[in-house]
Amino acid sequence: MRLTIALTIGVVFSLGFGILADKFDKKRYMLLAITVFASGFIAIPLVNNVTLVVLFFALINCAYSVFATVLKAWFADNLSSTSKTKIFSINYTMLNIGLDHRSAARHAVGDAEHQSALLAGSYLFRVSHAFHSNLGKAQRENHRHGNRQCLVAESFITDKALLWFTCSGFLASFVSGAFASCISQYVMVIADGDFAEKVVAVVLPVNAAMVVTLQYSVGRRLNPANIRALMTAGTLCFVIGLVGFIFSGNSLLLWGMSAAVFTVGEIIYAPGEYMLIDHIAPPGMKASYFSAQSLGWLGAAINPLVSGVVLTSLPPSSLFVILALVIIAAWVLMLKGIRARPWGQPALC
Secondary structure, X not given: OHHHHHHHXXXXXXXXXXXXXXOOOHHHHHHHHHHXXXXXXXXXXXXXXXXXXXHHHHHHXXXXXXXXXXXXXXXXXXXXXXXXXXHHHXXXXXXXXXXXXXXXXXXXXXXXXXXXXXXXXXXXXXXXXXXXXXXXHOOOOXXXXXXXXXXHHHHHHHOHHHHHHHHHHXXXXXXHOOHHHHHHHHHHHHOOHHHHHHHHHHHHXXXXXXXXXXXXXXXXXXXXXXXXXXXXXXXXXXXXXXXXXXXXXXXXXXHHHHHHHHHHHHHHHXXXXXXXXXXXXXXXXXXXXXXXXXXXXXXXXXXXXXXXXXXXXXXXXXXXXHHHHHHXXXXXXXXXXXXXXXXXXXXOO
């Protein structure tokens, strides 16, 4: 519960900092965010107060949210329309590779004190940032659009497409953002903790392998002409995967196959949501719009809590039925957002 509170606080505050990012140099802003992120991990082992730990975790989540949204905005400002989804897909792939190697990093520092593990995480994150900074210097700089900037509040209020896409992202994040935790809770209800560990040990590597191998090849094919069809296909993959979870039972093979189909939906949705927000965001306000979209991450934050309530009050299989209905609702809201701002229609400003 405390970590959920920290995540919620971090995401909400990142909205304001993301809006401010449009007024400053984005590279320096990302450097500041990464410094705060690392400082938070350094500070946590030094305190023994639960409240301070929650606040530092909120600070870490806020810094990461700001970094991720400003990075998206930097892509949108500096890359051509044909390169954006490709580079975003590469970035998403690298993120999953990093998550996949997190366990190995834990084992590498497993015999050390807890403080050493956190310090190592901080160090590794700084190294990754240094690599990103050097790569970013090689990218070309596009012209600025300061003279076309609008009032942020006015745009947020009047832009219905942003509202629909943010709500859609919230529901999609609720379904896919914490699916491993959701699955482990479900399996512990229908079986036991040992089998839940086995299922998670199958599902997570399948998810990581699918993203690493397919994310770029799928993401680079997204374009305005096929985004509706591909997002529909992604929704269908989510639904099929969720139905597969219901019937997987004690078969690890079925759990793995269902996770593979489910992951295809994630692979399509990640660059698709980025592309939709990039399309509607006015020049000079990319970070503001991506920060608004990041509120959708709260869906993943509340998933474990909602899943626990569902599993204790309804038949276990109803959890995946509800998730299937939620992802269908996310798809409907996404279509409403596309209709609110057809492709080719200029941004509000």
